[in-house]
Amino acid sequence: MRKVTKPKSRNNPVKSSQTVRNLKISKMSKSALVIIAQGAEEMETVITVDMLRRAGVSVTMAGLDGNSPVLCSRQVTLVPDKSLADALAEKPQYDAVILPGGLEGSDRLSKSDVVGTLLKEHEGSGKIIAAICAAPTAFVAHGVGKGKKITSYPTTKEKITSDYTYIEGEKVVIDGNFVTSRGPGTAYWFGLSLIELLTDKEKAAQVEKGMIITGY
Amino acid sequence: MRKVTKPKSRNNPVKSSQTVRNLKISKMSKSALVIIAQGAEEMETVITVDMLRRAGVSVTMAGLDGNSPVLCSRQVTLVPDKSLADALAEKPQYDAVILPGGLEGSDRLSKSDVVGTLLKEHEGSGKIIAAICAAPTAFVAHGVGKGKKITSYPTTKEKITSDYTYIEGEKVVIDGNFVTSRGPGTAYWFGLSLIELLTDKEKAAQVEKGMIITGY
Numbered sequence: 001m002r003k004v005t006k007p008k009s010r011n012n013p014v015k016s017s018q019t020v021r022n023l024k025i026s027k028m029s030k031s032a033l034v035i036i037a038q039g040a041e042e043m044e045t046v047i048t049v050d051m052l053r054r055a056g057v058s059v060t061m062a063g064l065d066g067n068s069p070v071l072c073s074r075q076v077t078l079v080p081d082k083s084l085a086d087a088l089a090e091k092p093q094y095d096a097v098i099l100p101g102g103l104e105g106s107d108r109l110s111k112s113d114v115v116g117t118l119l120k121e122h123e124g125s126g127k128i129i130a131a132i133c134a135a136p137t138a139f140v141a142h143g144v145g146k147g148k149k150i151t152s153y154p155t156t157k158e159k160i161t162s163d164y165t166y167i168e169g170e171k172v173v174i175d176g177n178f179v180t181s182r183g184p185g186t187a188y189w190f191g192l193s194l195i196e197l198l199t200d201k202e203k204a205a206q207v208e209k210g211m212i213i214t215g216y
Numbered sequence: 217m218r219k220v221t222k223p224k225s226r227n228n229p230v231k232s233s234q235t236v237r238n239l240k241i242s243k244m245s246k247s248a249l250v251i252i253a254q255g256a257e258e259m260e261t262v263i264t265v266d267m268l269r270r271a272g273v274s275v276t277m278a279g280l281d282g283n284s285p286v287l288c289s290r291q292v293t294l295v296p297d298k299s300l301a302d303a304l305a306e307k308p309q310y311d312a313v314i315l316p317g318g319l320e321g322s323d324r325l326s327k328s329d330v331v332g333t334l335l336k337e338h339e340g341s342g343k344i345i346a347a348i349c350a351a352p353t354a355f356v357a358h359g360v361g362k363g364k365k366i367t368s369y370p371t372t373k374e375k376i377t378s379d380y381t382y383i384e385g386e387k388v389v390i391d392g393n394f395v396t397s398r399g400p401g402t403a404y405w406f407g408l409s410l411i412e413l414l415t416d417k418e419k420a421a422q423v424e425k426g427m428i429i430t431g432y
């Protein structure tokens with residue numbers, strides 16, 4: 001569903017400063033980089049990208065190994081917006097770097113030096129670093145987020161070392177700039193948490209309502 | 217996450233007839249046709265395809281206008297498995313025909329004579345016909361499912377004529393072979409309902425657990 005946004009009245013003097021502020025915010029829309037590798041979990045990828053775009057976040061879906069179509073874990077083929085190399089050449093830092101799960105996809109992200117360097121740079125600058133399902137194992141592989149509370153897909157728990165505090169029983173765990181979630185079935189709430197962090201609670205509520213996550 | 221299935225013991229005589237039955241069932245796995253057109257809602261499409269494949273259903277994601285990549289409602293590009301024409305040439309009837317939403321995508325499905333003919337044939341043979349979000353409007357356009365209880369994305373309610381009984385307050389509405397659901401945020405439950413109808417409750421519970429829709 002395309003959301004139809006009612007235009008704000010421009011003749012209401014009470015609202016005018018608010019309107020100016022909103023325009024300023026929309027010009028500075030936040031950016032997110034979602035990195036996909038062969039074997040990525042397609043619904044985790046697409047739910048996250050779609051939801052953030054609904055919230056007005058500028059999302060780049062970048063292919064780890066280039067801009068060719070990527071065969072995902074359940075044989076859905078996604079076409080990246082561009083290669084990760086091009087995405088980083090155009091913009092070295094994003095407001096959020098997001099890693100979708102899928103065992104094979106996460107493994108490829110874990111083995112990539114480019115991803116390692118990127119995560120360390122984003123950690124250093126306090127930008128949001130997010131991962132869902134098996135993808136938090138890439139944090140361990142690249143040694144980022146040590147000391148943070150994180151969660152992941154239950155069967156990958158054993159791969160999360162004692163450098164981290166492992167959380168169970170929560171759909172999404174937020175610790176500072178690190179956001180983690182459990183699996184495809186928690187992806188709606190992973191998306192909503194990222195929207196709240198990159199925009200605000202109001203926008204997250206609006207996307208939740210537009211998608212009919214609750215209130216059907 | 218790829219699910220690791222424990223192989224059944226072949227040495228247990230008590231289980232052998234059950235094993236034979238399971239093998240027979242897996243050979244006759246059900247088929248589903250998901251039709252995507254430009255402007256389809258990408259998460260509704262991908263969640264449904266992915267979930268049904270997790271359940272062992274043989275899913276064909278067919279492009280309404282050919283096998284070229286399809287630009288969806290939030291600028292995610294999906295590559296169809298084949299064109300709708302090829303999918304129907306290979307197999308004229310599927311156990312389920314599924315229409316994802318998205319206003320533009322649903323509009324294209326509503327205007328397609330091929331889709332109209334297909335829906336009428338499947339209605340005639342009592343096969344499952346499913347639609348989510350804006351896509352139930354294609355039932356109205358093609359005159360199928362008259363007299364059925366259906367639901368849809370709230371803002372499309374006015375397009376559902378009095379030939380149907382409109383249901384609100386349910387994530388998924390099942391009336392005979394017609395399955396409808398409300399929006400991207402109800403897609404998990406749309407998928408689970410289809411799995412239950414095409415396989416069984418046990419398989420649906422297994423996919424729900426594997427995805428961690430509940431019990432995180």
Ligand SMILES: [Cu+]
Pocket residue numbers: 001002257317318319349350369399400
């Ligand atoms: Cu929609």
